[in-house]
Amino acid sequence: MAKLTKKQKVAYDKFDKTQSYSLKDASALVKEITSVNFDASIDLAVRLGVDPRKANQMVRGVVTLPHGTGKDVKVLALVTPDKEADAKEAGADYVGLDEYLQKIKGGWTDVDVIITMPSVMGKLGPLGRILGPRGLMPNPKTGTVTMDVARAVKEVKAGKIDFKVDKTGIVHAAIAKVSFDANKIAENADELLQTILKLRPTAAKGTYVKSIYLSSTMSPGISIDAKSVN
Structure with a gap:
């Protein structure tokens, strides 16, 4: 011992x-x-x-x-341009789409939670080998794949x-x-x-x-x- x-x-x-x-x-x-x-x-x-x-x-x-949780949770919202303003207002730390997909492809994963929309999930599929092992892949069952991105961001920030x-x-x-x-x-x-x-x-x-x-x-x-x- x-x-x-x-x-x-x-x-x-x-x-x-x-x-x-x-x-x-x-x-x-x-x-x-x-x-x-x-x-x-x-x-x-x-x-x-x-x-x-x-x-x-x-x-x-x-x-x-x-x-x-007492932790400042860093949230990335991968959304289309029409949802960007809502995500930012809700408190997302990073908001965008293609530029962040490229960063992730290059190995960037400096976030705690990724929230996205159903229409974007197809673009995230190829990044599964990077996001999966880190527990960052969005999932409808956990509420991180949704059309109500603003609500999802607020819930995560509040301790979800x-x-x-x-x-x-x-x-x-x-x-x-x-x-x-x-x-x-x-x-x-x-x-x-x-x-x-x-x-x-x-x-x-x-x-x-x-x-x-x-x-x-x-x-x-x-x-x-x-x-x-x-």
């Missing part, structure tokens, strides 16, 4: 790693055990009893966190995130910053958890939520009692 640093030892001394906590208590604890000198992100990791290799057990969705179970059966998502009040952290986490619970595949058998951990950048994970969020 790797040797713990002094900061890690201090963090572990503040909670019982063999115990599961309520969401409220874990949200307060994660603030106490974070020692980095920047506003760290707080992440939720939920292990699900599903087999992601099977299409009928895939868990994917979107959720708007009540208090946002999309999540997807990975190949190991875990949903990872950044849900807050350490600077958030503990209650706001708990409310954001609960919003995501309740959304995941509603998406339980009918084909999934046995225990659906196997474990939940809350952590911040470089902090230990705090186990949350899964029964307390059902």
Whole structure:
């Protein structure tokens, strides 16, 4: 086992790693055990009893966190000229089409979310090998392919995130910053958890939520009692 640093030892001394906590208590604890000198992100990791290799057990969705993520999300709106003004007014950081398609083709991906229109998706297809691995390919299921571009931009800026179970059966998502009040952290986490619970595949058998951990950048994970969020 790797040797713990002094900061890690201090963090572990503040909670019982063999115990599961309520969401409220874990949200307060994660603030106490974070020692980095920047506003760290707080992440939720939920292990699900599903087999992601099977299409009928895939868990994917979107959720708007009540208090946002605390992150300044950079949005690229790939739209036709008639939608540019709406996208800019809604707060998109980058707005355009062909010039940004060329930049992406050259390897530029300095954005967090790409929002586009159904008529533009054909042009994005060839860029799938660049955008896909980075999780940037727009998708109608997550609301990033829409005719109402302005609304989509506003929702993303306000704290709308999309999540997807990975190949190991875990949903990872950044849900807050350490600077958030503990209650706001708990409310954001609960919003995501309740959304995941509603998406339980009918084909999934046995225990659906196997474990939940809350952590911040470089902090230990705090186990949350899964029964307390059902």
